[in-house]
Amino acid sequence: MSVTNRRHRFRPYALSLALLCAAFYTTGRAEEQTTGQSADQQAQRLLASRCSVCHSTDLVQQQRLPRDRWEATVSKMVHWGAQLDKEEEALLTAYLANYFHPEAGPVVEWPTIPLSGEEPGSALKQAGIATRGATIYQQNCLPCHGEAGKGGMGPKLSRNPILTQADRFRETVVKGRGAMPPWGSVLQAQEIADLHAWLSTLPE
Amino acid sequence: MTDRNGLLISRRSLLAHAVGGLAFALTANRLRAATAPLETEPGAHEANSLLTRVARPLDAETPPQAFTAWLTPNDRFFVRSHFGPPAPELVAPAAWRLHLAGLVERPLSLSLDDLRRFDEVTITAVLQCSGNGRAFYRPKTPGVQWERGAVGNAQWTGVRLRDVLDRAGVRPPARHLQMGGADRPAVSDTPLFLRSIPIEKALHPDTILAYRMNGEPLPLLHGAPVRLIAPGWMADSCVKWLTDLTLQAEEAQGYYMQTAYRYPSRPVGPGDAIAQQDLKPVEAMVVNSLIAHPQQGATLSRGHVMIQGLAWTGEGRIVTVEVSTDEGRTWEAAKLVGDDVPYAWRQWQFLWRTGGPGSRTILSRATDDRGQVQPMASPWNPGGFLWNGVDQVQVQVREA
Numbered sequence: 001m002s003v004t005n006r007r008h009r010f011r012p013y014a015l016s017l018a019l020l021c022a023a024f025y026t027t028g029r030a031e032e033q034t035t036g037q038s039a040d041q042q043a044q045r046l047l048a049s050r051c052s053v054c055h056s057t058d059l060v061q062q063q064r065l066p067r068d069r070w071e072a073t074v075s076k077m078v079h080w081g082a083q084l085d086k087e088e089e090a091l092l093t094a095y096l097a098n099y100f101h102p103e104a105g106p107v108v109e110w111p112t113i114p115l116s117g118e119e120p121g122s123a124l125k126q127a128g129i130a131t132r133g134a135t136i137y138q139q140n141c142l143p144c145h146g147e148a149g150k151g152g153m154g155p156k157l158s159r160n161p162i163l164t165q166a167d168r169f170r171e172t173v174v175k176g177r178g179a180m181p182p183w184g185s186v187l188q189a190q191e192i193a194d195l196h197a198w199l200s201t202l203p204e
Numbered sequence: 205m206t207d208r209n210g211l212l213i214s215r216r217s218l219l220a221h222a223v224g225g226l227a228f229a230l231t232a233n234r235l236r237a238a239t240a241p242l243e244t245e246p247g248a249h250e251a252n253s254l255l256t257r258v259a260r261p262l263d264a265e266t267p268p269q270a271f272t273a274w275l276t277p278n279d280r281f282f283v284r285s286h287f288g289p290p291a292p293e294l295v296a297p298a299a300w301r302l303h304l305a306g307l308v309e310r311p312l313s314l315s316l317d318d319l320r321r322f323d324e325v326t327i328t329a330v331l332q333c334s335g336n337g338r339a340f341y342r343p344k345t346p347g348v349q350w351e352r353g354a355v356g357n358a359q360w361t362g363v364r365l366r367d368v369l370d371r372a373g374v375r376p377p378a379r380h381l382q383m384g385g386a387d388r389p390a391v392s393d394t395p396l397f398l399r400s401i402p403i404e405k406a407l408h409p410d411t412i413l414a415y416r417m418n419g420e421p422l423p424l425l426h427g428a429p430v431r432l433i434a435p436g437w438m439a440d441s442c443v444k445w446l447t448d449l450t451l452q453a454e455e456a457q458g459y460y461m462q463t464a465y466r467y468p469s470r471p472v473g474p475g476d477a478i479a480q481q482d483l484k485p486v487e488a489m490v491v492n493s494l495i496a497h498p499q500q501g502a503t504l505s506r507g508h509v510m511i512q513g514l515a516w517t518g519e520g521r522i523v524t525v526e527v528s529t530d531e532g533r534t535w536e537a538a539k540l541v542g543d544d545v546p547y548a549w550r551q552w553q554f555l556w557r558t559g560g561p562g563s564r565t566i567l568s569r570a571t572d573d574r575g576q577v578q579p580m581a582s583p584w585n586p587g588g589f590l591w592n593g594v595d596q597v598q599v600q601v602r603e604a
Contacts (some may be wrong), residue, residue: 054390055261056258059257062348063346065344080389080394102343126470143390153388175598
């Protein structure tokens with residue numbers, strides 16, 4: 001199948017799915033499976049949230065590898081600390097082998113997820129729910145910002161002044177800052193609000 | 205067209221170059237290095253840029269137009285990162301220490317000032333990523349898809365590693381020197397970048413602990429405050445942000461020495477199983493050359509064109525560089541120019557009469573004093589290391 005065909009087939013599909021997701025999204029990974037996110041979209045979220053903890057995804061996009069090499073690579077990354085469960089590992093491997101294979105051209109186009117955190121009306125109108133924020137933090141932020149937001153490779157977040165400016169906090173998460181990658185294609189507005197709520201409960 | 209095999213490979217690699225150039229134009233981000241001087245004229249920004257392959261941790265290559273200079277400027281010197289630079293406070297000169305331990309009489313902890321008290325030496329040497337040219341292997345191999353610019357030539361100033369090891373007193377069972385840097389992975393399960401070199405290379409008088417690069421303090425991206433320079437060897441032995449030297453009987457353990465940066469000692473094909481004992485560490489560079497002018501895709505007026513380039517090898521010397529402008533059917537000797545300095549690259553020139561208008565391919569092929577000659581395409585290997593296929597650029601000749 002040619003890249004062009006893929007693009008034409010997937011793009012409108014991805015867009016309508018994204019709209020569906022925006023409409024029905026609640027939170028958490030279990031729900032992702034049932035809100036109709038395509039496997040591609042789920043894989044992209046994994047790339048942005050789990051792989052980019054250590055490296056930008058341009059490294060992934062320049063590879064052209066057969067399935068067995070992708071299996072070996074993703075498995076190596078899990079061994080090295082990439083936070084993927086078995087199901088996620090299989091999903092991601094399938095996506096990579098499907099798009100970034102030896103016969104793919106020099107420029108591969110793939111359906112992209114809109115920056116959901118930037119959708120109109122996504123400002124923190126909803127109250128964040130701290131208990132959900134804790135889980136989101138574990139899955140996305142902990143490798144760099146440390147246990148309980150105490151800092152690590154990334155800055156300490158507990159009692160960080162940015163927590164007093166919710167809009168700036170949201171913008172930093174969505175767009176990234178310095179070494180921090182953008183999370184706008186990974187975290188929904190509600191999830192960012194939940195994160196903010198949880199981080200705000202942390203002691204010094 | 206008589207050399208069918210050569211022509212076939214030539215066309216295939218040409219396609220790789222052309223295709224790579226397209227990908228470049230469409231996807232490459234351009235990085236202004238932190239050390240770049242202020243722009244003084246239009247276009248200076250472009251000229252001071254590196255071509256980013258991976259944004260984080262940074263892997264970026266030198267744009268080909270920078271290779272008309274013998275010394276590659278620091279702000280245009282390729283950057284390869286496994287984890288990215290350590291936090292600046294960890295390598296601040298006041299806090300930094302170099303620890304020597306393992307099979308030594310006297311473990312040492314040296315400050316930068318301590319290190320500077322040894323005799324200072326300066327060596328001009330090529331530094332090249334083992335994966336330079338990986339993008340040209342078919343089938344593709346995993347890793348950063350470097351094209352032609354993961355190489356540079358710089359003046360490295362520092363002290364002889366041998367002098368420092370003598371101070372510590374190497375004990376006889378020591379056969380390898382393990383090197384560790386201050387850089388750390390984002391996730392603790394990721395193996396550290398631990399490398400080792402055999403004791404003979406460590407004690408070689410030209411192997412240095414470098415703290416200056418082209419006369420400037422070693423930049424952070426290049427390993428500040430101190431990195432190893434093992435002249436003639438690939439850069440995977442030239443550990444940056446050095447903090448720990450350990451003398452030991454065996455090679456460094458772990459992924460980056462035992463799995464990565466290894467090369468099969470016999471020919472292999474894609475998918476072949478290779479026994480661990482048949483994989484040897486990547487060490488010395490192989491003979492190589494690069495066409496610096498004209499550039500890939502250039503349009504030239506019919507007439508005389510001075511082709512310029514560079515040639516280098518591992519621990520030997522370049523003896524000839526040949527140029528072909530008929531897709532490898534015939535080769536003519538280029539003129540070696542500039543200084544012949546051990547470990548540095550050699551500049552060369554070739555005056556070419558273009559002939560009539562049309563598309564032309566320029567090939568360059570170097571030979572060293574050990575009889576190594578660049579092949580049309582390097583033997584495939586699973587890591588995509590040591591590419592040294594003849595260099596080539598395609599140009600358009602038009603009526604003057």
